[in-house]
Amino acid sequence: xxxxxRLTIAAHTLTWIGLYQRRGHEVAxxxxxxxxxxxxxxxIRRLLGDLRKAGLAGSRRGxxxxxxxxxxxxxxxxxxxxxxxxxxxVFALHRATPNPECVVGHGIGxxxxxVYDDVEAALRRELAKTTLEDVLRDVxxxx
Amino acid sequence: xxxxxRLTIAAHTLTWIGLYQRRGHEVAxxxxxxxxxxxxxxxIRRLLGDLRKAGLAGSRRGxxxxxxxxxxxxxxxxxxxxxxxxxxxVFALHRATPNPECVVGHGIGxxxxxVYDDVEAALRRELAKTTLEDVLRDVxxxx
DNA sequence: TAGGGTTGTAATAGCTATGGTTACGACTAA
DNA sequence: TTAGTCGTAACCATAGCTATTACAACCCTA
Numbered sequence: 001x002x003x004x005x006r007l008t009i010a011a012h013t014l015t016w017i018g019l020y021q022r023r024g025h026e027v028a029x030x031x032x033x034x035x036x037x038x039x040x041x042x043x044i045r046r047l048l049g050d051l052r053k054a055g056l057a058g059s060r061r062g063x064x065x066x067x068x069x070x071x072x073x074x075x076x077x078x079x080x081x082x083x084x085x086x087x088x089x090v091f092a093l094h095r096a097t098p099n100p101e102c103v104v105g106h107g108i109g110x111x112x113x114x115v116y117d118d119v120e121a122a123l124r125r126e127l128a129k130t131t132l133e134d135v136l137r138d139v140x141x142x143x
Numbered sequence: 144x145x146x147x148x149r150l151t152i153a154a155h156t157l158t159w160i161g162l163y164q165r166r167g168h169e170v171a172x173x174x175x176x177x178x179x180x181x182x183x184x185x186x187i188r189r190l191l192g193d194l195r196k197a198g199l200a201g202s203r204r205g206x207x208x209x210x211x212x213x214x215x216x217x218x219x220x221x222x223x224x225x226x227x228x229x230x231x232x233v234f235a236l237h238r239a240t241p242n243p244e245c246v247v248g249h250g251i252g253x254x255x256x257x258v259y260d261d262v263e264a265a266l267r268r269e270l271a272k273t274t275l276e277d278v279l280r281d282v283x284x285x286x
Numbered sequence: 287t288a289g290g291g292t293t294g295t296a297a298t299a300g301c302t303a304t305g306g307t308t309a310c311g312a313c314t315a316a
Numbered sequence: 317t318t319a320g321t322c323g324t325a326a327c328c329a330t331a332g333c334t335a336t337t338a339c340a341a342c343c344c345t346a
Binding site for chain 2 (some may be wrong): 318319320321322323324333334335
């Protein structure tokens with residue numbers, strides 16, 4: 001499984017903006033966030049672009065530009081973030097259609113789809129349990 | 144998320160062998176399985192190699208060679224298969240260590256790890272609910 | 287109105303995982 | 317001895333993610 005860190009980076013980014021705003025700042029720049037995440041600002045901007053499409057983040061251009069939250073941390077679950085940045089499923093069926101003249105080849109697709117649907121549902125239920133407010137609390141507790 | 148079809152192919156392969164054996168044959172060849180899956184025999188042999196390491200499949204060499212199940216279909220869950228072929232986690236932390244001098248950069252790792260552990264546990268619970276016997280039943284029902 | 291800082295996005299490159307293919311030695315029943 | 321299959325290495329193609337450079341678009345401020 002090619003594990004990816006997009007959810008981690010997205011949660012980090014939104015949590016950072018949330019904390020920064022609570023400390024009195026209006027907007028955060030991709031440069032500042034990238035310094036905390038330890039990556040390139042463009043990576044952050046691209047990710048925030050997806051989060052903006054999902055209505056989780058907003059941006060301001062020109063001088064004094066930057067990013068802000070659209071919803072409060074407590075109103076954003078990790079499921080919201082996940083759905084904003086991960087379009088595809090965790091498991092895939094066959095790349096090439098299996099032999100339809102074989103009993104197994106013919107019936108395995110629907111059988112596995114049913115299982116995968118349940119697995120994805122369980123994964124989403126679990127992600128929905130945690131809000132970014134919870135994440136921030138854990139983060140501050142560790143300090 | 145780069146969805147992969149390894150679990151699908153593995154379940155297909157083991158189910159195929161199980162059905163083939165119930166029809167009176169001792170072993171199945173990677174060639175036969177590959178025809179049903181619609182892929183190359185080497186792909187099947189590589190996958191079965193992993194499944195053998197996990198004690199789910201066995202092989203016989205020489206003339207009249209081929210693959211057989213070590214356990215009955217009813218004694219193999221999709222979790223067993225998943226663990227045999229997927230070493231890594233679904234979600235990853237940062238590729239590069241985040242800035243430890245930032246509160247968020249310092250605490251985000253443990254916070255997300257706790258969530259990811261719960262998600263993986265839920266995923267495993269879900270996969271453990273289905274045996275290959277269940278899969279075969281679904282497959283035959285669809286015919 | 288000019289300057290400067292930041293967004294928004296395209297283009298490119300590197301890395302890793304996966305899948306497909308060819309090749310060939312190892313093995314063993316017949 | 318032969319034939320059929322495993323076991324595995326080698327190589328290539330594809331896809332997704334990350335990193336980086338570059339630059340136009342934007343808009344506040346002086």
